[in-house]
Each structure stands twice: as structure tokens, then as C-alpha cells.
Ligand SMILES: [Fe+2]
């Protein structure tokens with residue numbers, strides 16, 4: 067049984083829907099796909115895509131991303147209400163959103179959010195000169211709404227606690243995990259610590275006032291990865307593909323991303339299709 071991954075399908079783009087259609091109907095019938103979130107803000111389209119992909123694989127694991135929880139043309143109380151609607155849909159349609167043991171391997175979906183600066187020491191925040199402190203360039207700022215009463219600390223802490231309630235069985239042996247958001251600072255940069263030469267930033271940074279590290283992820287995710295003994299973790303969100311080992315864990319991002327990012331060559335390796343991780 068082979069294990070594949072992809073994330074950030076963003077099927078509001080026609081080119082991305084066509085990419086999914088090119089995935090074979092027969093080739094993956096004995097295989098597992100780990101799908102790392104950001105499928106679509108439109109629930110109907112998200113559900114249609116999940117079912118379409120589900121039918122191609124033996125098993126599909128999924129965690130929602132920030133775009134999946136956006137409130138735009140739908141009527142939900144808040145983004146947590148939408149999260150629960152998605153979880154219910156997955157449970158009803160045999161899409162795996164809980165830890166499961168397959169053969170001798172545990173596959174563990176980790177729900178997550180980013181810890182913003184000021185929300186706790188688990189933030190991945192890395193200061194940047196001239197950044198906008200109000201996240202005005204970040205769409206979550208407009209489309210994500212949390213129920214205040216349920217978030218005494220932060221959204222990242224809420225999902226961390228929710229995962230803890232799902233880790234009821236003894237997870238041991240070979241463990242593989244999946245999140246949408248980034249688990250460690252190292253993953254945000256091509257080199258770590260990053261090169262913050264202002265000339266380089268001027269040349270390559272399209273939005274110098276936008277600081278991605280404010281909304282990238284949380285070290286709470288890594289805490290959970292290591293707690294369950296995961297040796298391979300897949301994630302998405304940044305639309306930069308990586309495959310690196312850090313302190314005994316292999317971290318892999320394999321995003322489809324936006325068509326214009328692929329044209330600009332920002333997203334590498336996706337032209338070969340899904341990423342095959344291991345055989346279990
Ligand atoms: Fe994305």
C-alpha cells in the first residue's frame with residue numbers, strides 16, 4: 067500500500083479542478099492519500115472535491131485549512147460551526163479525520179491553527195522590518211470568525227486541546243501525521259535562521275509589509291507530532307514545497323497552490339503529480 071500526499075488544492079481555480087480530474091480513477095485503488103487542507107471556501111465545492119478524490123483511493127485522510135473555514139457566501143454562526151459541519155460530512159462519507167491504524171502504521175490527522183504574535187510562546191513569529199501589525203493583507207482577517215467564548219487563549223490552543231481528546235488509544239509503532247499549518251519555524255524559510263538582507267527582501271519580496279510568520283503555524287503542532295512519536299509529518303499552507311528532516315522527523319509539504327504560483331515557478335515538484343511518501 068502506497069502513501070501519497072498533496073495539499074492546498076484551491077479548487078475555486080478551474081486549472082486546479084482540471085488537475086484533479088487528471089488523477090487516475092484506477093491507479094490508486096489500494097493507496098492512501100493525505101490531503102492537507104485548503105480545498106475551497108465554498109462548502110458545496112469542498113464536499114464535491116472530497117467525494118471525487120475519495121472515490122479514487124482506498125483511504126483519504128483530511129484536515130481542513132484556513133480557506134475551508136472562511137465565511138463568505140454561506141451562513142454559519144462562525145468558523146468553528148463550519149469546521150464541525152465539515153467534520154460531520156467527513157464522518158458520514160468515510161473520509162478519515164481521526165487517528166487510524168492501517169497495517170502496522172498509525173496515521174494521525176492533527177487539527178491546527180496559527181498562534182499569532184502575542185497569543186503565546188508557541189507562535190512561529192519572526193519579526194520583519196516595516197511589517198503591517200494589523201494583518202490587513204491577510205484574508206483570514208476578514209473571513210474567519212471565532213466564537214469568542216470558546217477561545218480563552220487562541221485558536222491554536224483550542225485545536226491542540228481538541229486533538230488531545232482524540233488521542234485516546236495508545237499510538238505506537240510507526241506513526242505518520244498530517245496538519246494544514248506549519249509546525250516549526252525552520253519550515254518557513256529556505257535557510258534557517260533566515261537571510262534578512264534588506265536588498266534580497268527588496269528584490270524577491272512581493273509584499274514587504276506582509277509578514278507570513280504571523281499566520282504560519284504553531285509549535286504546538288510540533289509538540290503533538292513528537293508526543294505521538296511521528297517520524298513523518300506532512301503539512302501545507304505556505305505554498306512552498308519542502309522535504310526536510312529535523313531532529314529525527316521528516317517534514318514534507320507538497321502543495322498544488324495557485325495557477326499563477328506554478329507559472330512563476332514558486333511551487334516546485336507538483337508537475338509530477340501527487341508526492342509518494344512511503345510504502346506501508
Ligand atoms: Fe493554501
Ligand SMILES: [Fe+2]
Nearest residue numbers: 104131132303
Ligand atoms: Fe492555508
